[in-house]
Amino acid sequence: MEDRNMAEKTTTVQIVMPQHCNGYAKPRLFGGQIMAWIDVVGAVAARRYTGQAVTTVCIDNLTFLKPAYLNDTVVQEAVVTWTGRTSLEVRVDSMVERLDGSRELINRAYAVFVAIDEEDHPVAIPMFIPETTEEKQEYAAAEERRRIRLQR
Known part of the structure; x- marks a missing residue:
């Protein structure tokens, strides 16, 4: 197993469909839906980085900055920010992409995963x-988030 000095970005794209929205007059993307998408893209980034199956430990610092609406394009980028012996943190940025290609950050989340083997035992990464x-800077901030998580 080789240490790594660059984390590759994992990107997903979704169009907000009616089943992803609430019932407001101007339908907005459910927070729970974006959380599910965050979990998936974060897990893919973690799996790619570790070469192992992973399980979600927590998603924290989930900040809703702006809404996404019906028919918006949501682009998510996930990147590894920190690793421990068996766990890793992944930052997921969610953006609305306009038809002109411009993007606006609507959500940032940090997810922690643990790499596991076929018997659900943690494995080194x-x-x-x-x-x-x-x-x-992200690595230092991730270490501080980890310290706070461990205190909780």
């Missing part, structure tokens, strides 16, 4: 070694 300034 490659260490993430941040290189860029952004990666180093």
